[in-house]
Amino acid sequence: MTAPVPAPEPGSAPPEPVEFPLARSCPFSPPAAYEGMRGSAAPTRATIPSGKEAWLLTRYDDVRAALSHPASSSDARHPAFPALGKGEQAVAAELRPFIRMDPPDHTRVRRMLVGEFTVRRVREMRPEIERVCAEQVRHLLSLPAPADLVGEYANRVSTTVICRLLGVPLEDLEFFRRITTVSGSRSSTEEEVGAALADLFGLIGRLIDEKAADPQDDLISRLVTGPLARGEITRRSLLSQIGITLNAGHETSRNMIPLAALALMEHPDQLALLREDPSLWPGAVDELLRYLSVADVITLRVATEDIPLEGATIPAGDGYIALLGAANRDPAAFPDPGKLDVARPQRNHVAFGYGAHQCVGQNLGRLEIEVALRTLFDQVPALRPAVPPQDLPRRSASAIFGLEEVPVSW
Numbered sequence: 001m002t003a004p005v006p007a008p009e010p011g012s013a014p015p016e017p018v019e020f021p022l023a024r025s026c027p028f029s030p031p032a033a034y035e036g037m038r039g040s041a042a043p044t045r046a047t048i049p050s051g052k053e054a055w056l057l058t059r060y061d062d063v064r065a066a067l068s069h070p071a072s073s074s075d076a077r078h079p080a081f082p083a084l085g086k087g088e089q090a091v092a093a094e095l096r097p098f099i100r101m102d103p104p105d106h107t108r109v110r111r112m113l114v115g116e117f118t119v120r121r122v123r124e125m126r127p128e129i130e131r132v133c134a135e136q137v138r139h140l141l142s143l144p145a146p147a148d149l150v151g152e153y154a155n156r157v158s159t160t161v162i163c164r165l166l167g168v169p170l171e172d173l174e175f176f177r178r179i180t181t182v183s184g185s186r187s188s189t190e191e192e193v194g195a196a197l198a199d200l201f202g203l204i205g206r207l208i209d210e211k212a213a214d215p216q217d218d219l220i221s222r223l224v225t226g227p228l229a230r231g232e233i234t235r236r237s238l239l240s241q242i243g244i245t246l247n248a249g250h251e252t253s254r255n256m257i258p259l260a261a262l263a264l265m266e267h268p269d270q271l272a273l274l275r276e277d278p279s280l281w282p283g284a285v286d287e288l289l290r291y292l293s294v295a296d297v298i299t300l301r302v303a304t305e306d307i308p309l310e311g312a313t314i315p316a317g318d319g320y321i322a323l324l325g326a327a328n329r330d331p332a333a334f335p336d337p338g339k340l341d342v343a344r345p346q347r348n349h350v351a352f353g354y355g356a357h358q359c360v361g362q363n364l365g366r367l368e369i370e371v372a373l374r375t376l377f378d379q380v381p382a383l384r385p386a387v388p389p390q391d392l393p394r395r396s397a398s399a400i401f402g403l404e405e406v407p408v409s410w
């Protein structure tokens with residue numbers, strides 16, 4: 001890794017790299033150490049679990065500049081790619097999901113999917129998502145309290161919605177839930193992730209064949225009868241692209257819904273505002289996305305040329321991580337950033353990333369979170385945490401931050 005620009009003062013030793021990723025001390029807030037890092041114009045040098053080094057970006061303007069720069073590469077095959085999980089780089093380099101591709105390959109694949117997630121398409125899904133959430137609240141309430149909001153509500157909502165969208169039959173739901181638990185955890189070994197992905201690909205491969213023979217009104221059928229049939233994508237690449245969409249769409253909502261519900265229970269004044277004026281809900285969802293930033297460390301990149309930042313440069317050939325949680329708490333962009341304010345007027349957070357890879361499923365993500373939270377708080381007015389949030393086990397080893405379980409009473 002080359003020296004940062006600006007270079008350290010002559011004669012002074014460069015600061016020791018920090019070990020990354022860092023743990024959250026509060027489940028609702030990105031690691032407190034980001035605050036100190038943001039005080040310096042130069043990015044922070046970090047050692048990551050693979051033993052490699054990468055730069056950490058913590059300023060809002062730097063994060064946006066570095067994610068939208070044409071020299072920012074997401075290609076996992078680059079030797080400096082700063083993958084954080086065990087085996088993550090090898091798997092991504094082999095499978096080439098489009099989240100880890102550069103243009104023009106990335107643009108070509110993304111174009112095949114973007115039409116599935118337009119505001120209009122997603123709006124059409126609302127009644128079905130409302131039905132799924134109502135059904136899963138009934139399931140939760142059928143259990144003795146306290147019950148787990150992660151396993152008995154959010155995970156069930158999230159897997160059902162993504163499987164409906166893609167056209168994964170209900171009888172495969174449990175199987176899918178098991179696979180994604182292993183593949184989404186950083187504590188899984190390379191072999192475990194490989195086995196889980198092989199199972200997932202087995203399932204998707206079977207669905208591709210079934211839908212080619214008997215297409216339905218779902219995303220996999222449209223990809224099979226469209227781009228695959230026209231020879232615009234190989235079957236192998238299609239498997240990867242469906243796999244990443246399933247995984248990304250499920251993991252994020254599964255973690256975000258219970259954490260957001262808990263944050264609102266911990267801020268009863270904010271929940272009261274939403275109860276008084278439900279038109280605040282869409283803005284509140286964006287504020288919760290900013291405040292919680294569950295996908296903080298997902299934006300892994302390599303600079304293919306020098307990338308200029310406000311007070312520094314990321315040297316060509318170096319890996320960097322644009323910390324979305326740090327950017328979303330930058331006081332230069334959000335006044336009083338540590339405050340959860342459901343009426344906050346700004347929606348310019350980067351919780352869905354920024355630039356070419358900005359979340360393709362964000363309209364669906366927003367809707368799912370809104371409907372899941374509204375249904376829950378409407379149907380269960382006395383909902384309350386059964387364990388203090390600080391004591392809840394965390395999924396710190398996962399690519400997306402979340403809580404292992406959130407026991408609630410009512």
Ligand code: HEM
Pocket residue numbers: 074098099100110162244245248249250252253256289294295298299300324350351352353354356357358359360361362364365366369
């Ligand atoms: C619910 C909250 C969600 C959050 C916080 C979130 C966050 C993100 C972020 C930060 C990225 C950018 C990654 C990067 O730049 O390297 C991303 C990309 C992506 N997300 Fe989401 N996401 C959410 C929901 C969803 C949903 C519901 C789906 C699909 C159904 C989805 C599918 C994807 C895909 C396929 C990409 C890759 C896009 C590309 O590389 O062009 N996400 N997401």
